[in-house]
Amino acid sequence: MPKITYKDVRGNSKTIEVDNGLTVMEGAIQNDVSGIDADCGGSMACATCHVYVEEKWLDKIPKAEEGEIDMVDMAFEPKKNSRLSCQIIVTDELNGLIVTTPEKQS
């Protein structure tokens, strides 16, 4: 199972095995990773599952669609490497992915 690492801005880190096909958001919610709220439940409508994706992984994740980019505008302190974790689907290629949760989600 691919391993996904969730870091927070304080330097805490949690690595979790997430099933292929689940999203990075679901991996966090199902394993009580703090820092991801996912208020809308993954319908790309709330920007509270916002994460920063470590640079080297950015190209390995399918590009964000327009709706996601629009939602990221609403997120807390978005950066160039900002993504919504509900839109990142876990695959073997993403084994080792590192994402950092922002200071807060809303």
Add this chain to the structure above:
Amino acid sequence: MNKTDVIIIGAGPVGLFAVHQLGIKGLKAVVIDNLDKAGGQCIELYPDKPIYDIPAIPECTGKELTNRLLEQIKPFKTKFYLNERVEEVKSKDDNWIVKTSNKNEFIAPNIIIAGGVGSFEPRKLSTQNTEKFEGKSIFYSVKSKEEFKNKNICVFGGGDSALDWTLELSKYSKITLIHRRDNFRGAPHTLNEIKKLQKDGKISIKTPFQLDRIEGDKKITAIIIKDDNGKKEKIPADIVLSFFGLVMKLGPIAEWGLNMDKKTITVNPNNFETNKKGIFAAGDICSYPGKLKLILSGFHEVALASVECFKRARPNEKYRFEFTTSSKTIQDRLGKK
């Protein structure tokens, strides 16, 4: 004080269908919601997105679903209290008293909390000092245009609200529109007008920039914005208007003494009652073993809760289960002759 049978908190699809299930049983309800319209997440987050899992409706948008539910509950002439948040819930004998942010008071033997993930509130700026300027120099909505005349106004955001208010307020104020990327999301017509105003020097657009810092003591005097590379720029400003959409906050619900599991209220799945007699929770906000956050689950939940509400509101009457297809009483209540 308004007396009713059931106080419904939340005007989303589940709160609306609760009106129906109570109404056909002859119970009166009021609906309270912090948004300015009914529909909850359906209307606020995805009015135009299709939903495919409403039974017998192969496809409908959030807005269509809301309108159909409103149509379905029309016969019950239910009173809606919108733009109001429930602040306080306390018990009085076998009843509950609810107070709202607009100082309305209700008393009823039953409350159904169909509050989704909480009430919608504007997403606030996270920069230091913003709180002390809120309502004086920093605004998240425009209530009266008078306050926004002949000022230096910085508008943050890239969506419809930011664009529409930039257009409107540029008629009487100097506007700087600031957005974190070069693309704006708006109707083509609006985008064209914005471009034209910029070309004519009527407004200034700063992209890709975000707010870095606010200057000023009692009032804002200037703001500092920065781009992704750290390049900073200072802009004189009297007012900051920020449009970063809405967030959902659980708010006071967490303080009503209900058993909670993270941000949800735990219920008995037989009648969706919480640990407090006469307070029910349904829809996304409730949790029980196997809970699915689907609209259709919420419909089921309020149907069952409404039976228990009947027993509490009409203790001297016997509850009789009836079908809408055959019950003359229900058909009368629906206005069918």
